[in-house]
Amino acid sequence: MTTGWNGQLTDVAFRNPDGSIALIVHNENDDPRTFTVTVGDQSFDYSLPGGALATFTWPKSQDLTSRLHAVPLDGATATSQPTGQDAAGLAIDADASTRWSSGQGQEAGQYLQIDLGKNTSFRRLAIDSGDNLGDYARQWQLSVSNDKTTWRTAATGTGTGQLTNVDLPLTRARYLRVTATGTAGNWWSLADIRLYR
Incomplete structure (x- = not known):
């Protein structure tokens, strides 16, 4: 049993x-x-x-008590490359039991992109891989844009486990893109992306 x-x-x-x-x-x-x-x-x-x-x-x-407050992602939409095994929107549905997964081993250039629907201010991005052991991005880059044409790098880093908090100076953007910049045999899974102000 x-x-x-x-x-x-x-x-x-x-x-x-x-x-x-x-x-x-x-x-x-x-x-x-x-x-x-x-x-x-x-x-x-x-x-x-x-x-x-x-x-x-x-x-x-x-x-x-956290000094930060959650930024609602109501109305936000997500896309991914590759399309993955599950819909990209599952990474921003505020439900850690659902997830987007790449459906293949991690490769540089894979990304999840979020359209917040309007310019939004935030100072922390939480990247949560959920309970899928090993499915965190080995290396990543966070890019932001106001027009989906001109992108600027807000942060880069190395993943070490399930939760990665990316702390930034107060940042304002409509579009966010989290890109894998490393490789691994594990899939890349995102159970929840959260913003804080």
Whole structure:
């Protein structure tokens, strides 16, 4: 008998009456899963054995509140190259259980492009690969544009795991493009792209 029906992580978090926070995570899979926990502006990676349950708690603290606020992506659209196994829009649907995947090994030049619908200000881009172990971009470039013709590089970096936070000076753009600039045998998966101001 297996411990899980879909191999996903399920979680619930809540704030207690005393202001402390609790997070409970269950690995509904036989195999270990590594994930990233973000609290306030801090984050850490954690590996949970198959079928296991973990509880994390934090005492009341100002550090539990992020100084950043989520930018809604309502009305945004996404395209990708390659088209991938799943629709590009799944990377911006605010549902980490869905994803866009390249459907092939990572190659330089693969990208996910987002049209925010209007010029939008942000100072952090979160690139979340979800629980697809190893499916993060090995190297990446973030480009922005106001007209979809002239692009400027906002940041470059090396992926090291499930969650990559790209902190920027306040940036204003309508179009964003996250491009893989490295290669790997793993697919490239994006479960959730989030913007913060």
